[in-house]
Amino acid sequence: MSLETPPSEQIQAYIASLFAVEDEVLRQIREQTVEQGLPQIAVSAEEGAFLALLVRLCRARRVLEVGTLAGYSTVWMARALPADGYLVTIEKSAVHAEIARRNFTLAGVEGKIRLLIGQANLMLKKAAAFAPYDLIFLDADKEGYPQYYEWALRHLPSGGVIAAHNALWGGSVAGNVSSPIIEAVRSFNLRVARDERVAAHLYPAGDGTLIAVKK
Numbered sequence: 001m002s003l004e005t006p007p008s009e010q011i012q013a014y015i016a017s018l019f020a021v022e023d024e025v026l027r028q029i030r031e032q033t034v035e036q037g038l039p040q041i042a043v044s045a046e047e048g049a050f051l052a053l054l055v056r057l058c059r060a061r062r063v064l065e066v067g068t069l070a071g072y073s074t075v076w077m078a079r080a081l082p083a084d085g086y087l088v089t090i091e092k093s094a095v096h097a098e099i100a101r102r103n104f105t106l107a108g109v110e111g112k113i114r115l116l117i118g119q120a121n122l123m124l125k126k127a128a129a130f131a132p133y134d135l136i137f138l139d140a141d142k143e144g145y146p147q148y149y150e151w152a153l154r155h156l157p158s159g160g161v162i163a164a165h166n167a168l169w170g171g172s173v174a175g176n177v178s179s180p181i182i183e184a185v186r187s188f189n190l191r192v193a194r195d196e197r198v199a200a201h202l203y204p205a206g207d208g209t210l211i212a213v214k215k
């Protein structure tokens with residue numbers, strides 16, 4: 001019997017139908033993000049489910065997210081936290097933050113979340129008060145990743161995990177096309193791949209998540 005590989009969209013749909021099923025609240029958050037005119041740059045349901053799994057794999061009690069948008073990824077991760085866990089999330093846009101705050105209430109996770117509104121480089125100083133973290137998820141401006149990554153390494157214990165979203169940048173990192181943002185993502189991936197302070201891998205679902213475990 002020969003095994004034929006189905007098209008990758010079919011594989012994605014199969015995996016998502018089993019392991020990344022959104023409930024009504026997550027579906028509402030995702031759909032309203034679009035209706036409210038926010039950019040469609042949240043993680044996919046599959047990536048959200050993967051982040052939730054990471055929270056559990058790390059036995060994370062303290063999570064930091066840089067880049068909230070409407071809180072879709074935040075809700076996936078917050079739901080996976082234990083009862084005494086908390087998640088600090090940073091968002092520069094007051095409009096995005098206001099929508100996210102409403103979504104946290106809608107999902108019933110508002111008690112677990114501290115939302116810091118402002119530029120990440122400034123808000124990380126405030127986030128330090130809640131450190132150390134077990135898991136740090138980067139999903140904001142890609143040019144800022146090297147700075148957030150160094151900050152993360154200083155605020156994670158050994159065994160702590162950094163997850164950085166958009167590591168594939170639509171697949172362009174693997175091609176020959178160049179632009180400032182593609183080069184920023186390529187250079188960040190290379191830096192992490194060569195960093196002896198971590199063990200790392202690029203998980204290719206969705207737009208790619210770079211996972212680095214601090215040694």
Ligand SMILES: C[S@@+](CC[C@H](N)C(=O)[O-])C[C@H]1O[C@@H](n2cnc3c(N)ncnc32)[C@H](O)[C@@H]1O
Nearest residue numbers: 042043067069072073091092119120139140141
């Ligand atoms: C890709 S979206 C986050 C999506 C969200 N993690 C999710 O999957 O639902 C990036 C967010 O980061 C915010 N952002 C971008 N640069 C930032 C910075 N320097 N400081 C804080 N927030 C920033 C943007 O306003 C945007 O809401």
